[in-house]
Amino acid sequence: MRTSIATVSLSGSLTQKLHACAEAGFDGVEVFESDLVASEQSPEELRALADRLGLTLDLYQPFRDFEGVDESLLEDNLRRAEAKFNLMRRLGVKTMLVCSNVATATVASDEVSAAQLRRLGDLAERHDVRIAFEALAWGRYVNDYRHSWRIVELAAHPRVGLCLDSFHILSRGDDPSAIEEIPGDKIFFLQLADAPAVSMDVLSWSRHHRLFPGEGMFDLGTFVAHVLRAGYTGPLSLEVFNDTFRQTEVRRTSVHALRSLAWVEDLAAGELGDGQREAPRTLTRTSAPTAFDFVEIKAEDTSAVEVMLRQLGFTFRGRHRTKPVRLWTYGEARVILNEQQARDVEPTLAAVGFVVQDPKAAAARAHELMAPPVYRRTYADEVALEAVSAPDSTEIFLCGPSQGVDAAWVSEFENGEPRNSDGLISHIDHVNLTQPWQDFDEAVLFYTSVLALDAATSTEVASPRGLVRSQVMRTQDGAVRLPLNVPPWGSPSMAQHVAFACNDVVELARLARERGLSFLPVPDNYYDDLIARFGLPRETAAELRDLGLLYDRDDAGFYMHLYTRTVGNVFLEVVERRGDYEGYGASNAPVRLAAQAAAARDGPRSEDRDLGPVIRRRR
């Protein structure tokens, strides 16, 4: 289907927006009036620019407060409309959006509104344009798409049709299935927006918090399928009022926007099956990843991380045969330490590898969704891994399932020790990525569309520097869990971490302590509170305190975990899940964040600065 976007969804001047949309690959745009009014370029220049860029100008919008008015106001409204029709002729736009009257309607009569739209249709006919009438969710008399359709039907004018907007329909909780009863050729335009699950007045929600499809709670695949079943053949167009996207770099946001349309078009295509046969999809089909394959930590000097891994019980599996890259593993948990092209880089979580059924298909889908490919040099006999870049620049590797106990690429690492399989640590439980606020929504769409992860629980935790928002992206079975953490706006960067799943974290903590691991210090007050909150026996609390372990519990089970100190921008966690506990110890996060802030304030301890011997003195 053709793709389009309202210019109001993007930052910059109108010409910057046109360039960015064309570069991203949009077929057209909706010209938002205030963008045109503020533009230095004449309508003729803009038309010529769009032509050169291969963009169509699909819609002029909005035209407000037209129908349901008294006769004298109608005259003035027709005068206003004619001025805009003249402008549309100069621009070469054929369709004008007329939204239902909010401010000036005084006549609550479908017949009167239809008659007034018919007069507008006559005027439109003389100017060879057409009118797409839209029910705003907060329209004074007309705020339901079924009502706007009744009026358009009554108007019975070939130049008067409907504009459908997913936000105005789904924000009210209206059932969109009646769209299928509208003749497709009377749906002149389709606007799509998603929205987050928040509870606020619909006008503020609409004007500030809309999202691109795949980033909110609306079921837009089904919505688009209804419109397609009705026979709509116009463009899929985005109209997303969002305070963040109004600020973010326009070329990047345009790609992000187009990705959301590619994703929703594919979903809708899937819905169009007839129950017997599956419908053809527009994107390569893939399934969600089945596990983490590895994480990669990059730094000019990774030795501080290496020390922590050794202390946690990881095994050094060797050095890569062509690169300054080392591998450490424990069970199925694999950590790559990368020192190539890392000058002045503090330890940083640089890449995450996911096990997928078919890496080629996964890479094809990522490509179709405009994920930027990552280039890594490979030599003969090396496994060429597919990789793309996530919105926050984390490299996402798409790896095939292991053939034996180790991933295929492990054989490229030489001169290491044999695999450790005492079973304490079994695999990577979750990887926690920090997202700058301006990347967050894009990241949700990225992991939803490219990796087929689901947006699960979202929470907020207090840190000494403000609230941290945390959104978990995961597979349904929990094999892959990716909490995305958004630091407070004014905050500097926040460390990321990898959590390893452990069968006996008490034993592991004991061993790690013997090997000299520096735990994140946990205050005594925390353990007193555990006793009060959970009625934990004093001896249990004393054991947790002794080992620096944290504890959480819910109706399904419990969770024990430990944190290492932070090295550069990375720290490590070891977690033990018992029962069906599905969380991440969110109630402990404020304690962790406070301890990390205190450690950052106090600076590294002297023993952390001197990281010579791998085996350290006992505490």
Next chain:
Amino acid sequence: MRTSIATVSLSGSLTQKLHACAEAGFDGVEVFESDLVASEQSPEELRALADRLGLTLDLYQPFRDFEGVDESLLEDNLRRAEAKFNLMRRLGVKTMLVCSNVATATVASDEVSAAQLRRLGDLAERHDVRIAFEALAWGRYVNDYRHSWRIVELAAHPRVGLCLDSFHILSRGDDPSAIEEIPGDKIFFLQLADAPAVSMDVLSWSRHHRLFPGEGMFDLGTFVAHVLRAGYTGPLSLEVFNDTFRQTEVRRTSVHALRSLAWVEDLAAGELGDGQREAPRTLTRTSAPTAFDFVEIKAEDTSAVEVMLRQLGFTFRGRHRTKPVRLWTYGEARVILNEQQARDVEPTLAAVGFVVQDPKAAAARAHELMAPPVYRRTYADEVALEAVSAPDSTEIFLCGPSQGVDAAWVSEFENGEPRNSDGLISHIDHVNLTQPWQDFDEAVLFYTSVLALDAATSTEVASPRGLVRSQVMRTQDGAVRLPLNVPPWGSPSMAQHVAFACNDVVELARLARERGLSFLPVPDNYYDDLIARFGLPRETAAELRDLGLLYDRDDAGFYMHLYTRTVGNVFLEVVERRGDYEGYGASNAPVRLAAQAAAARDGPRSEDRDLGPVIRRRR
């Protein structure tokens, strides 16, 4: 009255918060549990620190989900409470906040809840503490303060009283006047928070958007007066959950917070009059300013501004006799150009002078409200002006009324030209200050409390870099108007401006153009839209276009204005108000912001770079 604040209102660690509160001058704090739990310091250490700092620990909070439960849960809740009572003994806190049950209540019976609170009261008695029961606005059964009072009354236990929180009462729209019927000694604690006028679910509103008194829409003076009339003698305490204040520098936010209490205590004192006599106030009484006295623009080189002032028709009134400072005036509009201590400073709006009835009283009030004083060197025979620093560091001068046509301090400027009084420009209409997002609420309180300005209209305007929030602070008569503009989060600084009131802006624009003034360019599309929107005659639109004037109209009147180009961080505006138009041309702001962004992108024009001669070639 004693002052207190919940530690959750501030950023930092618990010890940082205690230090900041003591430094600001608070008498005590409410210990918020999660701050204590995350603190490295033991309860005994914290108690000793508070002692040393002269702070009392007034309240321990929150204790959740206690009452309205079945018997087995009650036992566990009493166990939880006892653990907290033990902790309170270590901290030396005498009162615990118990909020009405949200999650676990199953028994909707006042008698049961009262009996359960009575058992808690017995336990509290054994630990020599007391319980302040609070109705949360979203409590399952108890969410109205009158209801919580019925239960406390039924409990009839000397250790069980009420906690009143302005947010939980006023957010529901409840009438607070029944507070006066509660015996003062049963009100154990009073928490204050303001809130903005937004429409969202009360839980999100409460957790993220509370404000300090004077920054939102609640009438807290009246609220506190009700509580005082009831006979309450405990502290005025702030409990403000706010995403911004959780991030801002803790010492500064503490001063900001205490200012809000000083202000609200004074308001409440005023309310306590008996109708016959006015009640004694706690702050020095002042009245709102009657006019702008001057604005000061500071730069290493102010000549570019000087050129613009000359082109607008301002008169050079002389150089200050002791400082590198020059004065330009037009009618009552005075602009000081200051080059002292301005190395590397681009032209910046540095100070605003306000005419007040009694500068000494105004300065005394500002001092009582903890506004930082500004020091300026004065010599013999010079007028010593009172000045304080606003939250964004703009210097606010408090000047006495003029004795003649000029302000008294004008005589310090020598060797200038005679005063221009052709009457085109008469005075400063408004001064537009840019506020970083983290300073905005503090600025609203500052101008409300220190200068007695009212928070008037608030709006949002689109710029190419995101939405700009604009909040007008003004006197009721409009003599002083101070729009505060908040740029988008991610945005760099935004220029500030001074707008001069003019009786004939068309004539002024003509003259200024003849003198070579560079106007901000306004796109032709804007004028086409004016014709469409307002039905403006083509000739009028053509004249506006010719002169680069902008136009706005509402039911009360109309507005014409022009903008200069931006020099450094400053630009100038000239406005003509007709009829009772009270706005600022908000609908034109996107056009201005787009033109300014385009100019910043294109860089200065060659003629702007060469600012030698004051009289410039004609366009």
